[in-house]
Amino acid sequence: MTDTQEKLLQSLSDCVVDMDEDKATEMAQTYVDNNFNAYKAIDQGLADGMERAGKLYEEEEYYIPELLMCSDAMYAGLDILKPHLDKEESGDKHRVVIGVVEGDTHDIGKNLVKIMLETSGFEVVDLGRDVPPMDFVRKAVEIGAQLIALSTLMTTTMENMERVVEILKEENQDNIKVMVGGGPISPGFAKKIGAHYSKDASKAVQLAKTLVQEAVPC
Amino acid sequence: MYVLTIVSQEHPYPFAKGTSLLEILQDHGLMIESPCGGKGTCGKCKVAIIHGAVNPPTDEEVNHLTDEELLQGIRLSCAVTPSGDLTVKLLDDAHHKHAILTDGYMPGFDMDPLISKQVFDLILPTLENNLSYQALIEDLLGSPLPANDPSLLGRLPEIFKADQVTGIYGGDDLIGLEPGDTRGQLYGLAVDIGTTTVVLSLIDLTTGRELGSETAINPQKDHGLDVLSRIDFARRKARGLPLLQRAIVDCLNQLTQAVCHHYHVSTEHIYEITVAANATMMHLLLGVDPTSMGRAPFATVFSKQQDLPASTIGLALSPFARVYCLPGVSSYIGADIVAGVMVSQLKETHDNVLFIDIGTNCEMVLSKAGGLSSCSCAAGPALEGMNISCGMRASEGAIEGVKISDNAIHLTVIGGTAPTGICGSGILETISEISKVGLIAKTGRIKKKKDLESDERLKGLAQFVTDTDGKRKIIMDSTAKQEGKRKIPMDSTAKQITITQGDIRQVQLAKGAILSGVYALLELMALTMDDLDEVIIAGQFGTHLSVDSLIGVGILSGELRDKIRYIGNASKTGALMCLLSGQTRQTMEKTAKGIRYFELSTKDGYERLFTRCLTFSQISK
Numbered sequence: 008m009t010d011t012q013e014k015l016l017q018s019l020s021d022c023v024v025d026m027d028e029d030k031a032t033e034m035a036q037t038y039v040d041n042n043f044n045a046y047k048a049i050d051q052g053l054a055d056g057m058e059r060a061g062k063l064y065e066e067e068e069y070y071i072p073e074l075l076m077c078s079d080a081m082y083a084g085l086d087i088l089k090p091h092l093d094k095e096e097s098g099d100k101h102r103v104v105i106g107v108v109e110g111d112t113h114d115i116g117k118n119l120v121k122i123m124l125e126t127s128g129f130e131v132v133d134l135g136r137d138v139p140p141m142d143f144v145r146k147a148v149e150i151g152a153q154l155i156a157l158s159t160l161m162t163t164t165m166e167n168m169e170r171v172v173e174i175l176k177e178e179n180q181d182n183i184k185v186m187v188g189g190g191p192i193s194p195g196f197a198k199k200i201g202a203h204y205s206k207d208a209s210k211a212v213q214l215a216k217t218l219v220q221e222a223v224p225c
Numbered sequence: 226m227y228v229l230t231i232v233s234q235e236h237p238y239p240f241a242k243g244t245s246l247l248e249i250l251q252d253h254g255l256m257i258e259s260p261c262g263g264k265g266t267c268g269k270c271k272v273a274i275i276h277g278a279v280n281p282p283t284d285e286e287v288n289h290l291t292d293e294e295l296l297q298g299i300r301l302s303c304a305v306t307p308s309g310d311l312t313v314k315l316l317d318d319a320h321h322k323h324a325i326l327t328d329g330y331m332p333g334f335d336m337d338p339l340i341s342k343q344v345f346d347l348i349l350p351t352l353e354n355n356l357s358y359q360a361l362i363e364d365l366l367g368s369p370l371p372a373n374d375p376s377l378l379g380r381l382p383e384i385f386k387a388d389q390v391t392g393i394y395g396g397d398d399l400i401g402l403e404p405g406d407t408r409g410q411l412y413g414l415a416v417d418i419g420t421t422t423v424v425l426s427l428i429d430l431t432t433g434r435e436l437g438s439e440t441a442i443n444p445q446k447d448h449g450l451d452v453l454s455r456i457d458f459a460r461r462k463a464r465g466l467p468l469l470q471r472a473i474v475d476c477l478n479q480l481t482q483a484v485c486h487h488y489h490v491s492t493e494h495i496y497e498i499t500v501a502a503n504a505t506m507m508h509l510l511l512g513v514d515p516t517s518m519g520r521a522p523f524a525t526v527f528s529k530q531q532d533l534p535a536s537t538i539g540l541a542l543s544p545f546a547r548v549y550c551l552p553g554v555s556s557y558i559g560a561d562i563v564a565g566v567m568v569s570q571l572k573e574t575h576d577n578v579l580f581i582d583i584g585t586n587c588e589m590v591l592s593k594a595g596g597l598s599s600c601s602c603a604a605g606p607a608l609e610g611m612n613i614s615c616g617m618r619a620s621e622g623a624i625e626g627v628k629i630s631d632n633a634i635h636l637t638v639i640g641g642t643a644p645t646g647i648c649g650s651g652i653l654e655t656i657s658e659i660s661k662v663g664l665i666a667k668t669g670r671i672k673k674k675k676d677l678e679s680d681e682r683l684k685g686l687a688q689f690v691t692d693t694d695g696k697r698k699i700i701m702d703s704t705a706k707q708e709g710k711r712k713i714p715m716d717s718t719a720k721q722i723t724i725t726q727g728d729i730r731q732v733q734l735a736k737g738a739i740l741s742g743v744y745a746l747l748e749l750m751a752l753t754m755d756d757l758d759e760v761i762i763a764g765q766f767g768t769h770l771s772v773d774s775l776i777g778v779g780i781l782s783g784e785l786r787d788k789i790r791y792i793g794n795a796s797k798t799g800a801l802m803c804l805l806s807g808q809t810r811q812t813m814e815k816t817a818k819g820i821r822y823f824e825l826s827t828k829d830g831y832e833r834l835f836t837r838c839l840t841f842s843q844i845s846k
Contacts, residue, residue, distance in 0.1 A: 110520025163519025
């Protein structure tokens with residue numbers, strides 16, 4: 008790796024952490040103009056920056072606005088780099104189906120988790136909000152996902168998380184793991200329904216990584 | 226069956242195996258706070274296990290309890306399932322004093338109560354005029370008795386022992402009869418049922434005068450502090466709905482007894498009760514299943530006004546008494562908010578007026594010269610002192626005021642005692658102050674201790690910040706600090722009072738939710754913050770939030786400083802006005818129909834708006 012490439016990678020990572028969308032676009036363009044490998048720019052530049060941002064979030068240094076602005080910079084860079092990816096490099100990721108359970112329309116927490124998962128190399132299919140339990144299972148089976156991630160802010164809709172776990176069992180799909188999070192969710196609740204708990208978006212990534220490692224590849 | 230013994234109480238409480246300690250305590254009516262409804266997320270239902278076999282501490286307990294607490298046998302009662310006889314000690318003093326707001330601003334209106342009395346001289350039957358009591362009464366009153374009411378017929382023999390009879394009218398309809406002349410005894414009740422507090426006022430319907438009020442903590446709160454927990458309880462728990470209904474009806478009956486006793490009025494002479502409440506409280510009062518309000522699309526079973534005999538829900542008043550439930554709009558914009566809109570005369574105004582009721586759910590209505598639109602946002606319980614590490618309700622020992630000056634933190638504590646926690650208004654003022662003096666950055670992050678120490682302007686305040694492994698806190702309680710040496714507090718109540726980074730984040734979430742709601746409504750009505758002529762703050766919690774802290778935290782912009790008005794418990798005022806005026810009822814019913822509701826969480830770009838509103842800087846549009 009040349010010095011220039013290494014500097015550009017570092018600078019891409021910094022742009023994300025510094026929430027500088029314009030500079031991220033500019034750096035990604037310079038990188039592409041130099042004909043460097045695009046996959047590396049995503050992996051060791053942008054994704055590295057998001058990982059650092061996630062760490063700052065965990066350390067309470069960053070909060071939701073900062074994390075979202077970091078992701079803006081990351082996606083800006085990604086837009087430039089994506090067309091230059093070699094096919095085989097973009098394939099074969101762990102797949103996750105994510106959404107807010109039926110009955111709830113609050114989705115900011117879910118969106119944060121989605122961003123963090125995407126930047127950590129997961130392929131995320133977002134079903135949005137107010138999603139019936141069956142839809143999660145169908146989509147997960149259809150795309151061969153190893154993981155379903157569920158969110159809710161409302162006490163009254165928590166039971167739909169349990170429904171997803173039940174349906175997976177009924178359909179003999181319980182090799183698909185379920186992770187849950189949101190305001191009213193506790194580790195005890197997750198354990199009770201046979202799901203896995205994560206406290207926030209940053210913890211969700213660590214959990215997802217552990218879960219897919221345990222999972223049998225489809 | 227096992228037996229539960231409470232320290233300093235003689236009475237043993239039997240319980241079945243497999244029941245959680247929280248449920249056992251609540252089943253026996255022992256007051257214990259459980260804001261999250263026993264989900265293990267709030268950490269407030271602490272008890273000390275003195276003796277007996279229980280499960281080992283769960284993950285939730287390890288999270289919420291300190292090592293010292295665990296060593297002392299302190300546990301969360303929702304996470305404890307006893308496997309034998311048990312002795313526990315209750316930690317929370319349930320007799321903290323609460324100041325509940327009963328009054329507020331009331332606009333002028335003409336008195337015309339629906340209930341009235343008229344007296345008649347009885348004509349007794351004779352051999353020549355051998356008619357039934359019913360026929361005689363109907364002749365005398367010139368109207369038929371309410372049909373198919375054997376209890377009314379049953380009163381006729383008693384009535385015919387007197388010379389006179391008093392007819393009780395609801396509007397033009399005869400609703401009851403009393404022996405003799407009882408015109409001097411004509412009373413009604415105006416009630417506000419809040420999720421947290423209940424206010425009941427006794428009104429003389431002849432003079433319109435409010436004799437007095439009684440207040441209580443809503444007893445349903447044992448089954449969850451917020452409306453969603455209650456909805457969940459009503460649906461999940463067998464007989465949960467009748468249990469919640471019974472709790473609030475019993476509470477109203479007790480308050481009625483108390484206020485009547487105090488003012489020497491017989492409960493028999495109360496003929497109408499008007500109730501303002503949010504939609505969930507209204508459903509529970511009438512024993513109507515609120516489940517549908519707990520999930521999208523958040524449909525109510527009913528929103529319109531209801532008018533029914535008080536006896537049907539078990540209220541012990543005059544046998545003829547009616548209940549009038551004020552009209553609401555939707556699951557979030559309930560009768561309490563419509564009452565506020567009416568009291569604030571939002572429909573009649575020619576100005577741009579914003580009405581905000583601040584609570585766990587924050588509702589707001591914007592009037593653009595009488596055109597009304599509303600929204601609701603999930604502010605969370607932070608502004609009520611919940612979800613805050615040292616948070617507590619506004620009762621004795623709560624820090625309610627905070628000022629930082631001359632490198633010192635000055636506290637005002639309710640009841641003037643040593644502080645035991647911080648209540649909602651205290652939290653807001655704290656964040657406002659630490660933001661103002663620069664202990665936190667615009668992002669909400671507590672500044673590094675070493676950065677503060679090297680800043681000429683801030684180094685005097687660095688002493689209040691602790692910085693351990695990047696987890697920063699601000700120490701609020703100066704008395705604890707003066708003792709100098711670090712020590713492990715053995716008494717769990719004597720802990721150091723601090724503001725953690727997490728607490729600040731909770732307030733940011735609340736602020737972000739409220740401010741984004743304001744901006745969204747303004748945008749919907751094509752207005753800006755500068756166009757607002759007035760901001761009206763209503764409700765129990767809003768009343769305690771000062772203009773300085775509302776602006777200091779950035780919930781409202783500084784330009785609005787002189788345009789903010791507090792109207793107190795507008796919900797009860799609305800109930801009172803409806804009790805005294807049939808005209809007001811009609812206005813209110815019409816107003817309710819004219820309020821547009823707007824769902825925030827599904828608005829395009831809401832996430833961005835919300836996150837912009839999280840920071841402690843004035844946002845520019």
